[in-house]
Every structure is written in C-alpha cells, then in structure tokens.
Amino acid sequence: MKLYLDPGHGGSDPGAQGNGINEKSLNLDIALRIRNVLTHDYKGVHVRMSRSDDRTKSLRERTNEANAWGADFYLSIHCNSFNGVARGYEDFIHSSLTDASKTAAFQKTIHHEIMKVNQLSDRGRKKRNFHVLRETAMPALLTENGFIDNTHDARLMADPEWRQSVARGHVNGLAKAFKLKLTTSSKALYKVIAGGFHSNDNAKKRVKQLGSHDIDVFITETTISGKPWYRIQAGAFSSRKNAEAQLKAVRGAGIDDAYITAKKR
Template sequence: MKIYLDPGHGGTDPGAQGNGLNEKDVTLDISLRLRNILINQYENVEVKMSRESDISKSLSARTNEANAWGADYYLSIHINAASSAAQGYEDYIYNGLSDSSQTAKYREIIHGEVVKMNQLIDRGMKKANFHVLRESTMPAMLSENGFITNAHDAGLMKQAAWRQDVAQGHANGLAKAFNLQRKPAPSPPPSTGTLYKVIAGSFQSKENADKQVALLKSKGFEAFVDTVVISGTTWYRAQAGAFSSRENAEERMNTIRNAGFPNVFISVE
C-alpha cells in the first residue's frame, strides 16, 4: 500500500493564517505524525510526503510526483479559513466523481474515523475541483482540519495532543478503508526487577501535587500523588505510570510531555 501524504502549502506560501498560526506549520506537523503512525504500526505500508520540511512546492509537482510513484492513495492535509465564526471539519473529493465511486466510499470511511477524534464540528463530506483531487490518477481526498481563523479551532491546533489525535483519526480511517494489518506487538523484555516511574511534577506542597494530578486526569492520564522523603524533605510527586521497561516509561513520558507537561521525568527504583 503506497500512500502519498501532502501537507498543504509550505515555504513562501504560508497558507491560511490566524490566531498566531500558519497553516503550513500545522499541516506539516499533523502529516509527520500521521506518517510515523502508519510506518510504525502497520505492515506493508509505504509513505511518501510532498514535503518533510518548510519548503515551497507547486501543486503540479506534488501530483506529478504522486502519479510517477504509483501511489495507491493521495491524502492532502489542510487547515481552513473564513470568518471568525466559521469552525469545524470537512473533507473533499473531486467534483467529477459520483457518490457511488470508490473514492467516495474510501472518503466516507476515513471521514467517519476522523470526526471521532478531532473534537470539531462535523461540516460534512463535500466535493470540489481542487488541483490535487483532479490531477491525481489515484483515489484522492483533501481534509480541512478546522478553521485557523476561529479561536476555538485554533486553540486546539496549538495543542500537540490534538494534532496527534487528528493524525490518529486519519490513520484509523486509512487502516479501515484499506484493511491495513497491524504489526505484531514486540515481545516485552525480560524483567530486571527495576521499576521506572513516570513523574509529571514534584512539589513540596501537597495541594499543588493534587492540582497537577487533577490536570493530568483531565487530559486522560491515570495519575496519583506519591509521597517520598529525600534528604529529610518531603516531596509530593504526581505519578502517571510505572513500568518494568524503560522504553515503555519513556514512551509514556513523551506522550505526557507532548500533552503540555514539560517537567515530566523518570524515577528509577
């Protein structure tokens, strides 16, 4: 399965702008996250991106590259703009296609999975005469992931956890539409007796630790206050996981850090 990922705009073309954001930056971040999910979690998937950094690239260069590569699917990631009141998610296929076309069937599946994850108003499935949809020789879809000009949507775009969820929603849709097979889970390493605790903040005030735990739980992380005494001083730590594998602990640490907790660390016991 060859998937061509196209982060909209780039380089001298910032795309839509609003609320301190450039479309080109948000689309690239989501697309890189999506590529990583597809490559790391699914078997027999190849991903080529129209750009992997902030470079300029014409629309024709993008579709020519996808066509020459022989991609099985073209997915273009974009962010919308309009009045400050407009908000939500929508996606497009070429307006020359019927609702019974294979492209429309793929899009319906992907749309359904994306809207489960993106916390955005569902504006529906649409059609347009966009270049990347018209000139690509394989089934193609363009998604508009919120309005950069809307305070609510832009607030979500600024969150790494939200961008990860949007990438995951697209990945779930692609996997369902094309029956992608998950890679088998790696065997856990033998236990060494060492415990790696993920600590998302250490405080001398229990009240502050309780607030941190509540914030972690609001973001979907299981957490509790763990009390330790170091050099005669009592510390209240917001613990958000304990693992026998350092690799698993680091994965949890990075997930929490990306969710907006920069001071997370691993305690080895």
C-alpha cells in the same frame, strides 16, 4: 499500500494564518505524525511525502510526483480559514465523482474515523474541483482540519495531543479503508479524554458529573498558548476496544466532546 501524503502549502506559501498559527506548519506537523504512526504501526505501508520540511512546491509538482510513483492513495492535509466565526472539519473528493465511487467510500470511512477524535463540528463530506483531486491518477482526499482563524478551533490546533489525535484519526480511517494490518510491536496506550477547560472549577464540575454516573476520572493540567488547560481523563487502556467501550460510557453520560488519544509506548 502506497500513500502519497501531501502537507498543503509550505515555503513561500504560508497558507491560512490566524491566532498566531501558520497553516503550512500545522499541516506538516499533522502529516509527519500520520507518517510516523503508519510506518511504525502497520505492515506493508509505503509513504512518500510532498514535503517533510518547510519548502515551496507547486501543486503540479506534487500531483506529477504522486502519479509517477504510482501511489494507491493521495491524502492532502489542510486547515481552513474564513471569517473568524466559521469552525469545524470537512473533507473533499473531486466534483466529478459519484457517491457510489471507490473514492467516495474511502472518504466516508476516513471522515467517520477523524470525526471520532477531533472535537470539531462536522461540516460534512464535500466535493470540489481542486487541482490535487482533479490531476491525480489515484483516489484522492483533501482534509480541512478546523478553521485557523476561529478561536475555538485554533485553541485545539495549538495542542500537540490534539494534533496527535487528529493524525491517529486519519490513520484509523486509512487502516479501515485499505484493511491495513498492525505490526506485532505496535503497542499503544489509549487515553479517554472527557473534555478540557480553562477553568479548574469547570473541570471539577465535569468530574462530579461523571462521578454521578460511576465513571472514575481525574484532572490533568497542561499549558496551551501560555494559559492553563485542565483536561479530564477517564482512564488509560492498552486495548483500543476497551478504550472505545469507556468512551461510549462517557458519551452516554452526556459528554459529547469526549475522545480517545493514542500514544505508542
């Protein structure tokens, strides 16, 4: 499978800006994480990136390169901005495509996997006449991973673990869509995260809530944008299947913002 991976913007084009974050940097960080997971964990995957550093590259250069290479899929990584209030995740295929198209099927699969892990509200699967969707000779998808000018979404974006989870969501979607096979050495540790809080008291309330459902959890502390952040962990597993079973139990306890992170060991 040949994936053309396109971190949006770059160089003289910063993309959206907000809450101290430049979109071009965020897009590149997520895309590099996607490439690293795919090339280390899956067989027969070839990834070419429109940029792997902070450089200016036109939309025409990107699509021409993907077409000349003969990519099987074009994936463009972006983040949104609007009015500071809008928030959530959405993705796009070209407006000329029907819901019965192969590209729409890929979109549905990838969208579902990303929504499992990104802790963002679901703005849906959409269609637009964007250049990278119109001028590509292969199926193409553009993902918008939150609103950079929204404080809720930007707080997540600032967290490297969140960016890793989002990258993993993209990879999981691609793996299902293209039936990719894991390498024998792709062992990962899957952690179930049952929410995060700026207040340690609120974190303790979440621990108590899950404890009432006989789910063992503990609090881990990190710093995001200079502020303490208390994350609730509900176990770590070598099997993703076991992690997903635990995630189901946590969500069954009323924790809708729970998700799985994966880290190669």
